[in-house]
Amino acid sequence: MRDDPRDPRLPTSPGFWRSPLRGPWFTSVLGLVLLAGITVLFLTGLLSYAAYNPNLSPVNDKTPDKGILGFYLFAWPTDPHWLYRLNQGVHVTLGITLIPVLLAKLWSVVPRLFTLPPARSLAHALERVSLLLLVGGGLFEFVTGVLNVQLDYVFPGSFYPLHFYGAWVFIAAFVAHALLKTPTALRNLRRLREEKDDLVSPRPAEPTVSRRGALWFVGGGSLLLFATTVGQNLGGPLRRTALLAPHGGGEPGSGPNGFQINKTAAYAGIDTAETAEDAWRLVVTGRTGTVRLSRAQLAELPLYSSALPIACVEGWSTPDQWWRGVRLRDLAALVGYEDDPPDVFVESLQRHGAFRKAALRANQVADPRSLLALYVNGEELSPDHGHPARIIVPAAPGVLNTKWVARMTFGDL
Numbered sequence: 001m002r003d004d005p006r007d008p009r010l011p012t013s014p015g016f017w018r019s020p021l022r023g024p025w026f027t028s029v030l031g032l033v034l035l036a037g038i039t040v041l042f043l044t045g046l047l048s049y050a051a052y053n054p055n056l057s058p059v060n061d062k063t064p065d066k067g068i069l070g071f072y073l074f075a076w077p078t079d080p081h082w083l084y085r086l087n088q089g090v091h092v093t094l095g096i097t098l099i100p101v102l103l104a105k106l107w108s109v110v111p112r113l114f115t116l117p118p119a120r121s122l123a124h125a126l127e128r129v130s131l132l133l134l135v136g137g138g139l140f141e142f143v144t145g146v147l148n149v150q151l152d153y154v155f156p157g158s159f160y161p162l163h164f165y166g167a168w169v170f171i172a173a174f175v176a177h178a179l180l181k182t183p184t185a186l187r188n189l190r191r192l193r194e195e196k197d198d199l200v201s202p203r204p205a206e207p208t209v210s211r212r213g214a215l216w217f218v219g220g221g222s223l224l225l226f227a228t229t230v231g232q233n234l235g236g237p238l239r240r241t242a243l244l245a246p247h248g249g250g251e252p253g254s255g256p257n258g259f260q261i262n263k264t265a266a267y268a269g270i271d272t273a274e275t276a277e278d279a280w281r282l283v284v285t286g287r288t289g290t291v292r293l294s295r296a297q298l299a300e301l302p303l304y305s306s307a308l309p310i311a312c313v314e315g316w317s318t319p320d321q322w323w324r325g326v327r328l329r330d331l332a333a334l335v336g337y338e339d340d341p342p343d344v345f346v347e348s349l350q351r352h353g354a355f356r357k358a359a360l361r362a363n364q365v366a367d368p369r370s371l372l373a374l375y376v377n378g379e380e381l382s383p384d385h386g387h388p389a390r391i392i393v394p395a396a397p398g399v400l401n402t403k404w405v406a407r408m409t410f411g412d413l
Contacts, residue, residue, distance in 0.1 A: 028185035057359035062160030081394035085311035089233030092315025100221035137170030256377030269351030286335025312398035
C-alpha cells in the first residue's frame, strides 16, 4: 500500500513541519535582506573578476570558454590605490556575514521542497527547477567561497572557473526568483496581520521564541561572523579579531618584512642558489631587444618609493607598506618604450601553483607608483616577500604583484 503523502509523519505532509516561526512575514524579511546582500555580492564579484584584466592575457583568466560572459571592455584602474582592497574586503566579509541569513531562509522554506505533486503545471515545473538552481547554486557559491577564503581547496578543479560559472547559474535563478517573489514579500511586510500560506503549519507546536526574536538570533549570528572576519581586511589591532580568517592571527615575524603573505618561498619551490647575487639576473625584453640586469645594476637605476597595500582575493589585505624600487615604466624605457609603455608579461621563478605568470595593462605599467620593488619598509625584501625583486602595482589583486620575478616582456598582449 502506497504511503499517504498527507501522513503527518512524512515530510510531504504540511503537518510534519510544526515550527510556529515559519510564515510569509519571516520568510519575506530574510528574502529582502538577501536580495540586497546578494546583489552587492554579485556586483563586487564582477568587479573582482574585472580587476584581473581578463581580456589582457590568458594567464590572468582562469575561466576558459566564457563566451559572452567575458564582456569586460575597460582596463582596471590604478586609482584609488585601495580600490581592490575595498572591493574584495566587502565581497568576502559580506558573503560570510550573510551565511546565517541564507541558512535561515532555506530553513524557512524547506517544506516547499517536499510538496507533492512536484509539478502541477508547466509554469509550476519551471518555478521548481529555478528553485532547485537557486538553492543549489547559492549553497555552491557560498561553500566554494568560504573554502577559498580558508585556503582549503578540496573541490575538484580550479576555484576560479567553478566560482565564476556557478555565480552566473545562481544569479540567473536568483533574478528570476526575485522578480516573482519580491512584490509578494513587500506586501507581506506591509500587512499588519499575516495571511496564511503553505509555510504556516496547520498544527503548530508551542512557540519558544517569537519571530522577531528569531530574527535577532540570525542577526546576532551574522554580527558575530562579521566581527570575526572584517579585521583581516582592516589590519592593525583588529586583525586579532579575525578568528575565522586564515590571515587573522599575528603578523608573520617582526621587523620591516613582518606582514602577511600567501605563499612562502619554500612553497613556491624557490632555490636560494638561483636568487643569489652572482646567479640571478632580470631579463627584460621589448621593442629594441633584451637586457639582463643584476640586482646591483637595478639598485643603481633611479629608485622611487610607493606606499601600497597587498590585497588578495581571499579578502585579506595588509596596511600600506613602503616599497622602493625601479618604476615599471623606466624598465619599459630600457627596451624601447620611452614615451608609451605597453602591457607587460611577467614570469616568476616560482615552480608550481597558479599565477606564476601574470600580465599587467599599459595603464598599470605607466603609473609612477608601479614598481619592481627591491626593498620594503627600508630593508631588502625577504625571501618570502619576493627577494630578489617583486612587482607592486596600485589597486591590483595580490596574485598579480608577482614575486621572485625572473623575466619581463613588454609589448601589446
